Amino acid sequence: MAEAEVKYGLAGVLADDTAISKVMPEINSLTYRGYKVQDLATACRFEEVAYLIWNGELPNRAQLDAFNAAEKKARGLSDGALKLLAMLNREAHPMDTLRTAVSFIGQEDPEADDSSPEGLHKKSIRLFALIPEIVAADFRLRNGKQPIAATRDLAFSENFFHMCFGEVPKPEVVKCFDISMTLYAEHSFNASTFTARTIASSLSDIYSAVTGAVGSLKGPLHGGANEAVMHMLKEVPSAAAAEQWMMDALAEKKKVMGFGHRVYRSGDSRVPTMTDAYKKMVDVIGTDEAKKYWEISRKLDEVMVREKKIYPNLDFPAGPAYYLMGFDIPMFTPIFVISRITGWTAHVIEQLSANKLVRPLSNYTGVAQRDAPPIGER
Numbered sequence: 001m002a003e004a005e006v007k008y009g010l011a012g013v014l015a016d017d018t019a020i021s022k023v024m025p026e027i028n029s030l031t032y033r034g035y036k037v038q039d040l041a042t043a044c045r046f047e048e049v050a051y052l053i054w055n056g057e058l059p060n061r062a063q064l065d066a067f068n069a070a071e072k073k074a075r076g077l078s079d080g081a082l083k084l085l086a087m088l089n090r091e092a093h094p095m096d097t098l099r100t101a102v103s104f105i106g107q108e109d110p111e112a113d114d115s116s117p118e119g120l121h122k123k124s125i126r127l128f129a130l131i132p133e134i135v136a137a138d139f140r141l142r143n144g145k146q147p148i149a150a151t152r153d154l155a156f157s158e159n160f161f162h163m164c165f166g167e168v169p170k171p172e173v174v175k176c177f178d179i180s181m182t183l184y185a186e187h188s189f190n191a192s193t194f195t196a197r198t199i200a201s202s203l204s205d206i207y208s209a210v211t212g213a214v215g216s217l218k219g220p221l222h223g224g225a226n227e228a229v230m231h232m233l234k235e236v237p238s239a240a241a242a243e244q245w246m247m248d249a250l251a252e253k254k255k256v257m258g259f260g261h262r263v264y265r266s267g268d269s270r271v272p273t274m275t276d277a278y279k280k281m282v283d284v285i286g287t288d289e290a291k292k293y294w295e296i297s298r299k300l301d302e303v304m305v306r307e308k309k310i311y312p313n314l315d316f317p318a319g320p321a322y323y324l325m326g327f328d329i330p331m332f333t334p335i336f337v338i339s340r341i342t343g344w345t346a347h348v349i350e351q352l353s354a355n356k357l358v359r360p361l362s363n364y365t366g367v368a369q370r371d372a373p374p375i376g377e378r
Contacts, residue, residue, distance in 0.1 A: 006363045015194070015358070020053060020346050021186045029269040032186055033057070038273040046181040047071070047156050050342045053186055054124060054349070067125075068155075074129035075150040075159075077137065081105055081130075082147060085137050094138055094334045095218040099211055101134045102127070106207025113205050115352055123206050124345035131341050132156070135334040136163035139327070157181065160338070165326060172284040173325055176277040180318050183270040184336055186343030192216035192223065193340075193347050198358040200348040213344045214337060223333040223340075229258040229319035230329050239295035246303040258316030259304050267311035274314055278321040285324060293320045 007013045021032050030037045033052055040049050044058070051059045051067050059067060077085075084104050088097050106112050109126070111119060129150075137147035140163075148163045157178040158168045168174065187193070196213040200206070217223035236245045249256050261268050282290045297320055301312050322332050 004363050010194075010360075015189060016197070016351070016356075017354075018188065018347070018350060019056070020343065020350060021188050023188070023269075028267070030187065037183060037270060041179045041182040041270075041273050041277075044182070045155065045157075046178050046185075046339075049182045049185060050128060053342045053346045054121065070125050071129050071156065072152040074126045075133065075152060077130060077133045077147075077150075078105075078108060080108065081134070082137065085134065085141060085147070088138075090142055093218065094135070094142070094330050095214060095223075095337075097138050098131070098134055098334050098337060099214040099218070101138075102131070102207060102214055103211045105130055105134075106205065106211070109207070112207055115203070115205070117349065117353070120206060120345070120349045120352065124341075124349070127206075127210060127341050127345060132160045132338050133163060135331065135338060136160060138334070139164055139331055142328070169325070170284050172277075172280050176281040176321055177325060179277045180274060180321065180335075181339040183274055183314055184318070184339035186340070186346065190222065191219070193344055196344045197347050197351045200351045201355055201358040203352075203355070206345065206348050209348050210341065210344055213340075217333060217337060217340065223336045225257055225313075226315040226319040226322070226332040226336065227329050229315050230323050230332065232257045233293055233296055233300075233320055236296045236300070239292065239299055242296045242299035243303050246300050247307070250304075250307055256300075256304065258319065259308075259310045259312050261313045268313045270314045271312050271317060274317040274321070278317045281321060281324065290324050293324065 019033070021030065023030050027036070032040060032049065033056055035052070035058075040052070044052075047068055048058055048064060051064065081101060081104055085097065085101060088100065105126075109123065111123070114120075114123075133147075133150050140147050148166055150159055150163055154162055154168065157174050161168050161174065161177070189197075192213040195216040196209040199209040199212045220228055236242050246256070248254075279294065282294045297316065301316070304310055304312070319332060322335060323329065327335065
């Protein structure tokens with residue numbers, strides 16, 4: 001009998017069908033519903049992209065207005081959720097807080113088990129509206145400040161800055177953030193998305209699927225990479241020292257965060273768009289700190305490509321961009337969730353539209369069958 005072939009990490013395994021996104025090798029681009037993600041990021045607001053991911057088509061004006069109205073109506077954390085956030089451990093990672101809070105708002109929803117298409121869309125918009133509020137409230141509480149309530153007078157990205165800082169920054173900063181939301185929104189069967197689909201396949205509720213996805217995204221090999229990029233950049237004392245730092249890191253075979261990708265081989269198609277937005281933001285901010293991190297990141301990128309022909313991924317420009325916006329480093333992955341909730345929920349909806357329980361086989365490598373002796377003979 002031929003030995004079973006194990007596809008470790010499910011590499012190369014086609015687990016299901018999806019119509020949501022694809023990396024198209026022929027154009028080396030990630031696409032959402034057939035559109036190049038870089039085109040969507042520059043031409044559309046994130047709200048339009050969220051609508052596209054959930055509904056399959058970009059909205060017209062009336063559809064977008066109705067969508068925005070529904071999202072704004074869903075804003076507003078309950079008193080119970082705010083009390084929960086206030087009592088949670090400030091020393092825990094913000095992703096732990098977010099995971100707990102998502103589970104909490106799920107148990108608050110009397111329609112949590114409604115898995116009809118309409119019910120799932122309604123809960124997706126609720127998560128889309130409330131997760132930014134959770135992240136912003138936790139950010140303020142960790143910094144000794146009281147949460148700022150959401151307002152229905154501002155668009156999605158502007159409202160998030162308002163809840164975090166009490167004000168909306170310059171348009172170039174908001175646009176950089178909004179672009180990052182689109183670029184991070186969806187990426188096919190990545191680890192957290194597959195986790196969400198697996199949980200949904202058991203006919204569990206959407207909040208359970210998202211809670212599991214948050215746990216998966218927390219890992220440094222997945223969502224935590226943007227945090228690791230910023231920690232790495234802070235190790236480099238100056239742009240002048242960046243080349244030697246990289247050469248030393250390569251010589252020591254040190255893990256350099258923000259480079260390479262399991263899917264892209266000729267460079268992450270999202271990076272040029274994010275890098276351009278990051279540069280525009282740096283120019284507007286104009287501080288020595290902003291210029292320093294821009295110059296360090298450019299030099300590290302240059303040396304890595306020159307020496308190893310390995311290109312940066314989206315986390316590389318996104319990490320310093322978030323840092324210069326004023327966000328604490330541990331907040332970067334929760335910000336990723338604010339974006340990726342669109343992709344996760346779209347995949348849950350798609351999974352349940354033609355569901356089959358995810359139940360792979362395993363290749364047993366343990367001890368062969370044996371008999372258990374009586375206790376006196378052991």
